[in-house]
Amino acid sequence: MENDKTADLISKPLNVINIGLEGFATELKQQGVSVTHVDWSPPAGGDPKIADLLSKLGT
Amino acid sequence: MKLIEKANQKALSRMLSADPVLIDVIPASEAIPDLKSHMILHAGPPIAWENMCGPMQGAIAGIAKFEGWSNSLEDAFEKAAAGAFDFHPNHHFDAVGPMTGMTTISQPLMVVENRKFGNKAYCALNEGLGKVMRFGGNDDSVLERLSWLRDDFGPAFGKALRSGDGIPLKHLVARGLTMGDEMHQRNVACSGLILRELAPALARTSSDNEELAKILAFIGGNDQFFLNVGMAMGKAIMDPVRGIEGSSVVTAMCRNGTEFGIRVSGTGDQWFTAPVEMPEGLYFPGYTEADANPDMGDSTIVETIGLGGFAMGASPAVAGFVGAGAASDAGNFTRTMSEITTGENPEWTIPAMDYLGVPTGIDIRMVLDTGLAPTINTGIAHKEPGVGQVGAGVVRAPMKCFEQALIAFAESVGVK
Numbered sequence: 142m143e144n145d146k147t148a149d150l151i152s153k154p155l156n157v158i159n160i161g162l163e164g165f166a167t168e169l170k171q172q173g174v175s176v177t178h179v180d181w182s183p184p185a186g187g188d189p190k191i192a193d194l195l196s197k198l199g200t
Numbered sequence: 201m202k203l204i205e206k207a208n209q210k211a212l213s214r215m216l217s218a219d220p221v222l223i224d225v226i227p228a229s230e231a232i233p234d235l236k237s238h239m240i241l242h243a244g245p246p247i248a249w250e251n252m253c254g255p256m257q258g259a260i261a262g263i264a265k266f267e268g269w270s271n272s273l274e275d276a277f278e279k280a281a282a283g284a285f286d287f288h289p290n291h292h293f294d295a296v297g298p299m300t301g302m303t304t305i306s307q308p309l310m311v312v313e314n315r316k317f318g319n320k321a322y323c324a325l326n327e328g329l330g331k332v333m334r335f336g337g338n339d340d341s342v343l344e345r346l347s348w349l350r351d352d353f354g355p356a357f358g359k360a361l362r363s364g365d366g367i368p369l370k371h372l373v374a375r376g377l378t379m380g381d382e383m384h385q386r387n388v389a390c391s392g393l394i395l396r397e398l399a400p401a402l403a404r405t406s407s408d409n410e411e412l413a414k415i416l417a418f419i420g421g422n423d424q425f426f427l428n429v430g431m432a433m434g435k436a437i438m439d440p441v442r443g444i445e446g447s448s449v450v451t452a453m454c455r456n457g458t459e460f461g462i463r464v465s466g467t468g469d470q471w472f473t474a475p476v477e478m479p480e481g482l483y484f485p486g487y488t489e490a491d492a493n494p495d496m497g498d499s500t501i502v503e504t505i506g507l508g509g510f511a512m513g514a515s516p517a518v519a520g521f522v523g524a525g526a527a528s529d530a531g532n533f534t535r536t537m538s539e540i541t542t543g544e545n546p547e548w549t550i551p552a553m554d555y556l557g558v559p560t561g562i563d564i565r566m567v568l569d570t571g572l573a574p575t576i577n578t579g580i581a582h583k584e585p586g587v588g589q590v591g592a593g594v595v596r597a598p599m600k601c602f603e604q605a606l607i608a609f610a611e612s613v614g615v616k
Contacts, residue, residue: 182571190570191603194610198448199201200565 203613204466204565207446211465212542214444218437219231219315221392223366225358227307227350231322232293236267236305241244241290243301243498244456245471249280249287253457254334255493258585259300260282260285262338266346271332273338273586282296283565291452291463294439295322296498297432299334299581300457307346308354310434312369314440320593325349325357326428329417331588333495334497337377348542356415357358360401367397369433373507376426377558378551382515383430384508385522385577385592390426395419415513428498434501443468448606449542450562452596453504453574457496457581462601464564464580467608481593493583495595500576506545506558508539509575509594514550514558522577522592533575534559540566564609567602 142148159166166178185191228235231534235241240260242252263278264285270276279285292299299305302324329344361367372393379389398415406412418424432591438451445467454461459473461571476494483489502508512519513534516527522535534550537559543556562574573596580591612615 144263157411167221184497184571185603186571186599191606193613194606195565195569197201197615198443198570198606198613200563 201446202615203446204448206448207444207466208542208561210429211213211441211444211447212451214317214441215437216543216545216547217316218370218440218528219310220369220433220436221315221366222310222361222432223313223323224311224361225308225310226353227305227354228303228307228322228324228410229309231309232295232303233295235303237267238284239286239288239304241288241293241301241303242337242456243293243297243496244289244454245300245459246289247287247456247458249283251458252363253493253496254583254585254600255496255581256300256457258336258338258566259302261288261585262333262342263304265338266343267306276549278608283321287589289454289456290498291435291454293322294320294435294532296435296454296501297324297334298326298427298431298499300336301580302333304354306350308350308358310357310429312429312436313366314436317440319439321432321439323428323432324378324436325354326422327587328422328427329424330522335579335587335588336493336585338586341530342612352411356402356406356411357398358403362397363398363401363405367394373430373433373499374548375401377511377548379513380515380517381426382508382511382518384502385538386423386428387430387516388423390430391419392422392428398561430507431499431501433509437505438501441465442523448564448609450504450564453500453562453576455495455500457493460495460598460601462597462605464605464609465552466612467605471586472601472605472608472609474598474604477598479580479591479593479595480523481578481580481591482521482587483580483591485591487582489583491590493581495578496581497578499578500597503574504507506541506548506560506563508599509533509577510541510560511548511550511574512577513553513556517554519575522594524577524594526544526611536572537575539570541571564602564605568599568606571599573597573599573602
């Protein structure tokens with residue numbers, strides 16, 4: 142079942158949402174794929190100590 | 201945490217209820233009694249002479265000569281290096297100053313009173329464009345202009361202000377936003393508006409038509425005249441926000457050309473510093489990025505209150521001037537800054553953004569959570585002393601300041 146869905150997905154034109162690294166979006170755009178890029182990075186740039194404090198302090 | 205949310209609402213409330221009024225211009229020695237001979241206040245967090253950038257050292261040499269503490273620029277450089285002058289941040293004396301931010305005893309300072317809380321803040325007069333001390337200029341033309349500001353312009357300006365009840369600034373800034381100013385790199389509207397307020401009082405209190413004409417022409421010819429007024433206003437708004445237990449709102453951002461510094465309400469007057477960044481922008485003809493000095497000045501107090509880069513959407517023209525992209529992109533800067541602030545200012549709105557209030561009350565937690573550093577519109581000084589402004593651009597506050605601040609803030613509320 143899953144395989145059928147996957148096959149179905151790639152047999153049609155793709156609409157991609159890319160989150161994080163913009164390079165993936167750029168590559169797909171160059172191949173004519175429709176891409177919406179979401180500019181996202183981990184909280185605190187991935188610093189675990191700061192991320193831990195943020196989770197305790199709340200936002 | 202409820203403590204933090206409550207404290208931040210208190211901080212925002214103090215910002216929004218401020219009532220800043222420009223009331224006087226007086227010599228710095230009167231405004232700041234603790235300011236003594238051979239003391240030099242500078243922009244940014246504390247810094248020693250040997251760590252200062254070229255324009256900062258150039259301005260110090262110039263102001264030392266201006267005050268009569270040195271008989272030449274060379275002599276001033278030697279004396280400064282030998283420890284003859286005491287250096288302190290403007291922020292430690294209720295003051296702010298643009299770019300190099302020189303404040304010394306004889307300079308005239310504008311006085312902005314926050315009538316809601318009774319505190320006062322100070323800023324020197326804007327010298328105009330071109331070769332000026334705030335960009336490190338220090339030749340005879342710079343010192344002559346400073347002398348005129350001290351001996352003629354400042355006293356006349358102060359007399360005119362004292363003849364009335366002062367100039368309320370909140371409404372004036374609100375009008376300026378609707379006229380295309382963001383109050384950091386574009387002050388054309390507010391400079392014109394304040395001239396309209398001042399001109400009758402200047403005319404009534406002046407006995408010399410030629411001098412009056414010179415004063416009016418000086419203000420009218422300086423598109424950035426209001427910047428220093430807005431800075432004193434910003435300091436007057438933010439000082440009552442200092443020291444609210446549990447508040448993660450930024451109360452000051454400033455740069456000394458070497459380091460960027462921030463203060464956070466809940467951690468009192470502690471500075472959190474990191475190496476300052478280089479603005480990205482546009483350069484005047486004949487200059488390039490290779491000529492530029494890193495970011496500098498106390499003028500980021502306007503971003504701290506929601507103007508400047510935070511109000512870019514009000515000022516599409518400035519987006520082009522600072523090289524921030526297309527005019528249609530200006531609103532994106534404001535929307536982005538809304539993601540790191542506690543609220544909006546309902547009295548300072550942007551018509552072109554459906555009257556969105558400017559983003560107000562920078563929360564260090566949101567800065568770090570989103571990875572969005574405050575956007576600052578800034579002038580760019582030449583890296584060598586004595587040259588002056590070479591461009592304008594946009595710079596981001598360094599994340600390291602916010603990381604340090606968060607660790608100290610967490611400790612202040614008992615979180616480890």
